[in-house]
């Protein structure tokens with residue numbers, strides 16, 4: 326996806342939601358270079374990477390969102406927000422469907438508060454399986470974010 330049209334540029338501040346075990350962070354580190362920032366968040370611990378500022382916790386919690394904001398010393402907002410967050414699917418279609426919608430909605434809310442104007446959001450949507458087949462994953466890339474009615478200014482998180 327990045328090769329078709331660059332998603333992350335040198336010097337960017339990148340937020341990676343649901344980053345464990347850390348492969349997206351690793352790629353983001355290479356792309357942002359020494360002047361960039363990568364902040365990774367996951368409920369699961371990730372072994373340290375060179376540049377990534379890692380936060381352990383549930384990204385949907387205000388306390389964790391406050392910690393994310395505290396990592397943004399050099400910039401006010403992130404240039405790119407990535408979300409590969411995936412709910413724990415329990416095999417009950419209606420519950421899994423709702424959990425998938427909820428996690429995407431949380432990613433949108435976080436991005437809404439933390440993405441700069443004209444920033445980019447890449448978010449995974451998990452479509453729970455109708456049968457025992459594997460669930461489908463769709464990635465949506467939303468560009469040129471316009472912070473109209475920004476609901477979550479960083480100062481209020």
Ligand SMILES: C[S@@+](CC[C@H](N)C(=O)[O-])C[C@H]1O[C@@H](n2cnc3c(N)ncnc32)[C@H](O)[C@@H]1O
Nearest residue numbers: 343345346347348349367368383384409410411
């Ligand atoms: C598919 S993995 C991410 C893989 C990662 N992008 C990589 O490149 O290594 C999904 C991750 O989302 C995390 N996750 C799900 N819900 C979360 C939440 N509310 N807050 C933080 N992390 C969450 C899970 O713990 C899991 O590690």
